[in-house]
Every structure is written in structure tokens, then in C-alpha cells.
Amino acid sequence: MKQPLTWQGWASRVSLYVREGKKLLGLPRFPIRIGEFAEDYSKQHFPRDPITMIKGQDFKGKFEGALVPNESKDEWAIIYDTGHLSKGRVNFTLAHEFGHYLAHRHLSGEPFYCSRKEMWAWGSDYARMEVEANSFAAFVLMPPDDFRDQTKDFRKPSLQDFEVLRDRYDISLTAAVLNWLKTTKTRAMLVVGRDGFIDWSWGSETLYSSGVFFRARQITTPMPDDSLAVLGPTADITEIQHPPGVWNEFEPVFESVLFAEYHEMTLSLLIYPSVGGGRRPYNSDQRLGEGTSELSEESV
Ligand SMILES: [Zn+2]
Structure with a gap:
């Protein structure tokens, strides 16, 4: 089968793989834990440079996770920071690094070291690859069909x-x-x-x-x-x-x-209220709270 060229292509492919695989095994669809299948998946699809290690290490919060090749670049490791207490953050980080592995490892040739600020900088000036790896992780872990369904009644959550x-x-x-x-x-x-x-x-x-x-x-x-x-x-x-x-x-x-x-x-x-903002006479010096506040909100 032809390999996808984009993160979107990989995200749909992996999402389908997990859904069908779990159905076959009679397992519930959620949660999807990347650590349970990323190594096998990479070995099936890329026997010449698979992921051979997923490992926690204490980086004292310097970054969330990393995708690192060995010297000959025929094996990859996903490493995550054990300094964080939340299991959920680890799962998202693994998905993010798995996204780098599938969509980006050929492009960079360098290890990926991903910090929290970079990972969450959606839509800002940070690297496109960080945004893509996050989008991949979000799509695979929170498939849009299910996420829409779960949040359809959120009016004022x-x-x-x-x-x-x-x-x-x-x-x-x-x-x-x-x-x-x-x-x-x-x-x-x-x-x-x-x-x-x-x-x-x-x-x-x-x-x-x-x-x-x-x-x-x-x-x-x-x-x-x-x-x-x-x-x-x-x-x-x-x-x-x-x-x-x-x-x-x-x-x-x-x-x-x-x-x-x-x-x-x-x-x-x-x-915020469903109607508001824009047409109001917001001025660009608007201050918030006490007089010490810096400019906090401004009109576009
Ligand atoms: Zn990253």
C-alpha cells in the first residue's frame, strides 16, 4: 500500500488501524494508548527503521518528549519525561512523537526534542512540524467523530x-x-x-x-x-x-x-457571552483590573 505523505494521511491510517484492531480483539475503542502499538506498527510498516524503544527518563521538566535515532538511523527511540505526574500527558506526548516519526523523520534527519511550550503553541510562529505533530496526536487520540459526539451538548462547559x-x-x-x-x-x-x-x-x-x-x-x-x-x-x-x-x-x-x-x-x-466583543468600542489601551495591569486585550 502507498504510504501517506502528510500527517493527515497518517492520522487517518493509524486511527483506522486502531479502531479495526480493537474491534477484532473485542476491546473498547477508548482510551487509545500509543505505547501499546507504536513499536509493532512501526515494525510492520518500516522494518528498515522501526521504533525499537519507548522509555521514560527524568529530564527535570526540560521537555515533554523526544524522538531520537541511533547513529546509523535504522532504529528510533521515543523518550518521555517521567518528571510529570499526569499519565495523560505522557500518552499525548507519545502520540506527538509518533506523529513526528511517521510524518517528519525523513525531513529533518535530526532528533526531535519537544517542550511543552512548543507543543502547545498551536497557530503561532513555532515550527510547522510541532503543530502537525500535535494535530496528529489530537486526531488519533480524540477521533473527530467521537469528540464531536461527546461535546455536542457543551453550551457553557x-x-x-x-x-x-x-x-x-x-x-x-x-x-x-x-x-x-x-x-x-x-x-x-x-x-x-x-x-x-x-x-x-x-x-x-x-x-x-x-x-x-x-x-x-x-x-x-x-x-x-x-x-x-x-x-x-x-x-x-x-x-x-x-x-x-x-x-x-x-x-x-x-x-x-x-x-x-x-x-x-x-x-x-x-x-464569554455568545454575542459581544467586536462591535464594542474596544480601545487598544484597554486595561484590566487594577491600574497595574498591562495591556491585556485589544481590538484586532
Ligand atoms: Zn515535537
Whole structure:
């Protein structure tokens, strides 16, 4: 059979292989665990340069995973950082590296070392191959037909709703939320905070095109004082409907939080009203929260 030339081609091929294989064996379709079949799959399809090792090692959080050839490039290893507690992150990382193996290993000839920031930088200036490896991983682990079905009733979801998906697909909560944000018409955003500041954020297309987004990390943006993310786990609340003036000067925002995903970080899922943004007179100096806030949102 002819080999696919794109990540999309590989993603559909692998997805089908897993679905049919599990059906034959009488196993449930989910979760799909890359570590269970990547080596065999590579040996069947590429006997001349298969994956011969999948191994955890402690990299102290320097990166999530790597795809590394041996010297003669006839064997490959996928290595992942054991420093992370979440099993789901490992599964997604393995899928990401497997995507590099199938779609990119001939192109680069170099080992791939993939860090969290690069892996999650969908749509930004980071390398196209990182985006493709993520898209491959998302497609294989959260097949679009099933994901659509699971999220079709999400009107105003909280992070707790995504915990069900995290368990179903054996991925991180972040991966599930980002996958939803890529396709939803809901005006929504995931904000990852570190030490009270926004580390990075990702909004749905509908939200972005209505003029609401946080600037990339070249400037420091504090999280709003009244956000659940800043109040911390002691507040014992995981979701709240904020009035205008907390996350957004003009709009009420529904926030749900999670503190446990990464040790030092907070996740906030923000849901904005379905109509808003764009036509409002947003001005590019708009400030958020207390006077110390840097420019946080701006019109497009
Ligand atoms: Zn990568």
C-alpha cells in the first residue's frame, strides 16, 4: 500500500488501524494508548527503521518528549519525561512523537526534542512540524467523530466537564480543552497562569475574531485579582459567573478553574457571552483590573 505523505494521511491510517484492531480483539475503542502499538506498527510498516524503544527518563521538566535515532538511523527511540505526574500527558506526548516519526523523520534527519511550550503553541510562529505533530496526536487520540459526539451538548462547559473527556481519552485536561477550542463556535478561552501571571492563553476562533485575546508572553499580564485562579484553592469554589470588570471590562465571564494539572500552574476556562466583543468600542489601551495591569486585550 502507498504510504501517506502528510500527517493527515497518517492520522487517518493509524486511527483506522486502531479502531479495526480493537474491534477484532473485542476491546473498547477508548482510551487509545500509543505505547501499546507504536513499536509493532512501526515494525510492520518500516522494518528498515522501526521504533525499537519507548522509555521514560527524568529530564527535570526540560521537555515533554523526544524522538531520537541511533547513529546509523535504522532504529528510533521515543523518550518521555517521567518528571510529570499526569499519565495523560505522557500518552499525548507519545502520540506527538509518533506523529513526528511517521510524518517528519525523513525531513529533518535530526532528533526531535519537544517542550511543552512548543507543543502547545498551536497557530503561532513555532515550527510547522510541532503543530502537525500535535494535530496528529489530537486526531488519533480524540477521533473527530467521537469528540464531536461527546461535546455536542457543551453550551457553557466548565473544566469539570472536560475531566470526563480526559479520562475517556487518557490525555491531559489541557489537550481536551484545546481540542474543543479549535472547533467550537462558543466564545471561550483557556488561560494558563503561573505565579499570578498569565503564562499563555488560547481562545476559540469566534472569541479571537470578536477582538478578545491576551497578548503573547513578550509582556507580563497579571491575572485579575478577583479571578478564581488568583483566589486559589482555599476559596473552595471551582466555578463562578463574574460580572463585567473582572476578566473583561465590558463583558460578564464564566470562569472555572483547576489547580492540580501542573503543580505550579492554574488553568482557567473562560466562557464569554455568545454575542459581544467586536462591535464594542474596544480601545487598544484597554486595561484590566487594577491600574497595574498591562495591556491585556485589544481590538484586532
Ligand atoms: Zn515535537
